[in-house]
Amino acid sequence: MQSPWIEKHRPKFLEDVVGNTDIVSRLKVIARHGNVSNLILAGPPGTGKTTTIHCLARHLLGKSMSQAVLELNASDERGIDVVRSKIKSFAQRKVTLPPGTHKLVILDEADAMTPPAQQALRRIMELYSTTTRFALACNMSSKIIEPIQSRCAILRFSKLSPPDVGERVRKVLITEGISFDDEAIDVLADISDGDMRVALNAAQAASVVHSHLTQRNVLEVSDIPHPRAVMTMVEHCQKSELDEALFVLKDLWKQGFCAEDIVKSVFRVVSNHSTLEEVVMLHFLKIVGQTHCRIIRGHDNFVQLAGMIAAMAIKDMEFVPEG
Ligand SMILES: Nc1ncnc2c1ncn2[C@@H]1O[C@H](COP(=O)(O)OP(=O)(O)OP(=O)(O)O)[C@@H](O)[C@H]1O
Ligand SMILES: [Mg+2]
Numbered sequence: 001m002q003s004p005w006i007e008k009h010r011p012k013f014l015e016d017v018v019g020n021t022d023i024v025s026r027l028k029v030i031a032r033h034g035n036v037s038n039l040i041l042a043g044p045p046g047t048g049k050t051t052t053i054h055c056l057a058r059h060l061l062g063k064s065m066s067q068a069v070l071e072l073n074a075s076d077e078r079g080i081d082v083v084r085s086k087i088k089s090f091a092q093r094k095v096t097l098p099p100g101t102h103k104l105v106i107l108d109e110a111d112a113m114t115p116p117a118q119q120a121l122r123r124i125m126e127l128y129s130t131t132t133r134f135a136l137a138c139n140m141s142s143k144i145i146e147p148i149q150s151r152c153a154i155l156r157f158s159k160l161s162p163p164d165v166g167e168r169v170r171k172v173l174i175t176e177g178i179s180f181d182d183e184a185i186d187v188l189a190d191i192s193d194g195d196m197r198v199a200l201n202a203a204q205a206a207s208v209v210h211s212h213l214t215q216r217n218v219l220e221v222s223d224i225p226h227p228r229a230v231m232t233m234v235e236h237c238q239k240s241e242l243d244e245a246l247f248v249l250k251d252l253w254k255q256g257f258c259a260e261d262i263v264k265s266v267f268r269v270v271s272n273h274s275t276l277e278e279v280v281m282l283h284f285l286k287i288v289g290q291t292h293c294r295i296i297r298g299h300d301n302f303v304q305l306a307g308m309i310a311a312m313a314i315k316d317m318e319f320v321p322e323g
Contacts (some may be wrong), residue, residue, distance in 0.1 A: 001203070002208075004201070004204065005172055005176070005199050005200045005203070006196075006201060007202045008199050009172045009175070009200065009287035010051050010054075011048070011055060012053055012054075012055065012058065012061065013055055013058070013059070014027055014028050014031060014052070014055045014056065015053055016055075016149065017048050017051060017055060018048075018160065018164040018165075018167060018168045018289045019047065019048070019100070019158075019160040019161060019164040020043075020047065020048065020157050020158060020160075020164065021155075023041075023052070023157065024052070026155070027052060027055075027155075028058050030060075031056055031060060032127055034060060034098075034100040034134050035100065035101075035280055036056070036060060036102065036104075036124070037073045037133070037153045038072075038105075038125060038133055038134045038135070038136075038152040038153070038248075039053075039133075039134070039136065039152055039154075039155060040110075040135075040136045040137075040138065040141055040144060040148075040149065040152040040153070040154045041053060041135065041138075041156065041157060041161075042137075042138050042139065042140065042141035042154060042155070042157065043134070043139070043157025043158060043192060044139065044157065044159050044195065045139065045196070045197065046160075046194075046195030046196045047157040047158070047159060047193075047194065047196065048157065048160075048196065048198055049137040049138075049157055049255060049267070050108050050137055050203045051138060053106050053108075053135045053187055054106075056135070057069050057106065057135075059101050060104070061097070061101060061103055062105065063109055064095070064097055064098075067095050067096055068095050068101075068103045068104060069103070069104045069105075069106060070086070070087065070090040070103075070104075070105045070106070071105075071106040071108065072086070072087070072105075072106070072107055072108070073107075073109055075159050078107070078112070078113050078114075078117055079114055079117050079242060080086035080114065080116045080117045080119075081117075081277050082117070083113075083117045083120040083121050083124065086126055087105055090103070090105065090132075090252055091103070091124055091127070091131065091132045092128070092260075095211055096121065102132055103131055103132045103133070103175050104132070104133060104135060105132060105134045105135070106132050106135050106137070107121075107134065107135070107137070108135045108137045108139060109137065109139075110137060111135035111138035111139055111140050111141075111143035111144065111161055112139045115145060118144065118145045118148055119145065119147075121134075121148065122145070122147045122148050122151070122201055124153075125148070125151055128304045134152070136148070136152065138295070141154055141156070142315060148211060148256035151253065153297045157276055158194075159194025159195070160192070160194045160195070160196055161194070162186070162189035162190060162192075163189070165189040165192045165194070165196055165199045166185045166186065166188070166189040166198075168199075168241070169170050169188050169189065169196075169199050169200065169203050169234050170185055171269070172200060172203065173185075173203060173207070173213065176207065177191050178203075178207045178211065178212070178213060179211070179212045179213070180212065180213035180214075181212075181213065181214050181215065183214065183215040184206075184213040184214050184217075184218050186202055186215070187215045187218050187219060187222075187227065188202055188218055188222075188228070190227065190268060190272075191218075191222050191224050193245070193264075193268075200221040202218060202221060203218070204229060205221040205222070206218045206220070206221045207220075209221070223261075223263060224257075224261060224264075225252050225255070225257050225261060225262055225265045227265065227268070228238035229248055229251070229252060230248075230249055230252070230262075230265045230266055230268075231269050232239060232268045233248040233249055233252075233266070234266065234269055234273065234284070234312070236248065237284070237311070237312035237313045238276070238280065238312075240313050240314070240315055241313070242309070242310060243314040245309045245312075245313055246306060246309060249262070249306065249309055250303055255306070257301070259295045259300045259304055259305050260292070260295050260296070261293050262305055263288060263291055263295055263305065263308065264292070266308070267285070267288050267289075270284045270285055270288060283312075284312050285309055286309045287312055288308065289312050290310040291304055291305070291307070291323060
């Protein structure tokens with residue numbers, strides 16, 4: 001069985017990490033000088049937080065990594081006992097390292113740690129600050145208790161841009177010997193919504209069945225509404241052709257897409273629609289945003305979508321249904 005591309009092609013060095021260039025350059029400087037502070041890497045999934053910490057550890061510690069790094073992730077038990085036993089005994093352990101380097105504790109998905117465990121961690125961070133550094137990765141830094149936040153430099157990752165995702169996927173496909181159309185890369189970058197894991201998994205899934213990737217076969221495996229159909233629907237709304245727009249919507253609904261899939265696709269299409277007048281785009285995005293809000297509150301049904309389409313098709317831009 002093929003190993004997952006997300007692991008096989010996980011960057012080993014900071015040079016291979018795409019996007020978030022300010023953070024990566026800052027870490028490159030740290031990697032050169034070895035003067036690492038405690039770190040929190042926070043941001044959306046699949047943007048390279050875990051990867052970046054591993055790259056940094058590799059740059060800093062090289063061959064000593066096996067003795068000088070302790071990594072705990074969400075699949076490990078990370079209650080207060082583990083913090084007190086495992087992390088403390090690692091911090092106390094003597095390891096000979098080059099001058100200016102420290103042992104490193106990596107706490108992946110740190111936002112899943114219980115508050116008492118975080119309190120215990122705070123003490124340990126202080127006690128062993130001369131020998132041990134901590135790097136925490138999480139999606140939301142607000143779930144990390146204040147005293148830990150104030151002991152760390154916080155690096156905030158953003159979603160990767162479509163060109164960054166496209167560039168990396170392109171590289172991986174070339175390494176794997178899979179040919180592709182440029183539109184296939186565009187659609188992978190588009191559906192990823194800034195999450196490299198999504199793009200690579202979709203590319204791998206499509207390549208299992210097809211030796212040449214096209215927009216169509218990527219969409220088949222990634223199970224999202226076809227952007228062209230969504231584009232047609234938006235264009236009908238723009239021309240106030242409600243019946244035609246509803247016809248496309250019903251077809252998408254019949255294909256089994258849920259309301260959230262459809263509304264997200266409309267958002268992507270509207271925000272990337274270069275020919276929409278700015279005022280119309282903003283009007284549409286307002287309606288899409290309010291519909292999304294209602295859907296995630298639990299109103300995941302066709303009526304909400306039809307309402308969205310109707311509001312977009314009405315010429316009077318003042319009219320936006322109540323949220
Ligand atoms: N910036 C990036 N550059 C290159 N590859 C990336 C980048 N971000 C993610 N990847 C790819 O996606 C996979 C997942 O990335 P990673 O585990 O670092 O994400 P994460 O930010 O830690 O996500 P999560 O919040 O879900 O833990 C990696 O194995 C790598 O192949
Ligand atoms: Mg991670």
